[in-house]
Amino acid sequence: MDDHEQGESIISDDDEKLFVGEENDRNTSPFKLNLLDNPNENLEMMNSEEITSNSASPSTIKVSSDSSWWSGIDGLLSSLKKSDFITPLVLTGLLSFVAGSVLSFSFSNLKTRQTHHEMNSRMLNKEIQISKAASQHNISLNKQKEYFETQFNIQSRNLNLANQQIEKHEETISKCREKIEHLEKQIENFKKDIIKFEEDLNMKQHNITDLNLKINQLENQVLENEKVIDKQKQRIVNLKETHRIFEYVLTKASPQLAERIINQIHRVQNIEDESDGNSYVKIPDNNKEVKPETNEK
Incomplete structure (x- = not known):
């Protein structure tokens, strides 16, 4: 019973170590990322961390071959059976110790595999989250692209309309300039006509003055x-x-x-x-x- 309790305590200690190691891995994991901050940056970091973790996993996780371990146990038991100092109590203790060791090793191996699978599942979940974030980011980028394309098309249409209006205004301005030139020529002709009329008027006024003088002279002569x-x-x-x-x-x-x-x-x-x-x-x-x-x- 003491050996069984000792084996259980060893298993519980190993479990605690494994769980503590798992908590440390969780707390110190480099995969703690805020995926909503920058999906592109997170995707690059996850890819780099995935490469480093995949390259380091064969060296950190070492699982012994079960056949070699059991062959070692079998050799130990056969040597003990041939010994004269082995009593049933000692054999029972040794078997209990071996059973506890086997259970501890199996449990630690299982925990190691479970930890490895959990790490892989966490990596896969993070990759899925990154993929979702990337897909959402791509969706938002596509929406932004569609929005900007729509705005660009609207601005292009507005620019074309503005160019057409500018061309119409330029045609109107050219016609107005032609009319202004024609009116300026007419004004110049009118000015020349006015000058001629003024000269004629001055001549007629001079003639009228002469005629008035002649009329006065004739009136005096008549008197x-x-x-x-x-x-x-x-x-x-x-x-x-x-x-x-x-x-x-x-x-x-x-x-x-x-x-x-x-x-x-x-x-x-x-x-x-x-x-x-x-x-x-x-x-x-x-x-x-x-x-x-x-x-x-």
């Missing part, structure tokens, strides 16, 4: 001619009255005296006519001379 005409009319009236008186007197007196008086009157009248010859008025428009009317009767 002077009217005065001369009035004087001639008065002279004619006076001469007619004098002539009538002389005719009346001479018809009553001698005819010779009347003839001499009439001749004298004619000489005086001729002298007055010569003195009044300088009062003739020349009109520039018709170039005619206005001469006062005289009665030479």
Whole structure:
């Protein structure tokens, strides 16, 4: 019973060591990654750690061959059977010890294999998580790619529309420039016409001024001619009255005296006519001379 308890204690100690080692492996495992931080980085680290763990696993995990171990036990038992100092109690103790050792070795070997499988399963789970994260990351990248492609297509369409509008505006601007050039030419022609009209207006104003001066001169000449005409009319009236008186007197007196008086009157009248010859008025428009009317009767 003591040997059995000793074997169980050995097995429990080995179990504790294995579980402590497993906890240390879990706590100090380099595979503790935050997969949500950076999936690409985690994928690269997991791949590198997987390579190192796979390369190191044959050297760290060593499982002895069961056949060689059992052959060693068989040789020990056969040598003990031939010995004279072996009693049933000693043999029972040895068998209990051997059984405990076998159980301990089997349990440790099982634990080692279990640990190896757990490590492989953890690695596989982490690889699955990395694959899921990578697939999610690829999905998000594809969505971003689709979004950016959509935005790029929209921006391309907007750019094409903007280019078309720019071309239309450029055509409109070119037409407006042509119209502006045409209007500028018309404005220049209008300015030239205005200058000509101003020159014509100035000439006409000058002509009007000259005509006004001529009109004033003609009006003055007309007034002077009217005065001369009035004087001639008065002279004619006076001469007619004098002539009538002389005719009346001479018809009553001698005819010779009347003839001499009439001749004298004619000489005086001729002298007055010569003195009044300088009062003739020349009109520039018709170039005619206005001469006062005289009665030479």
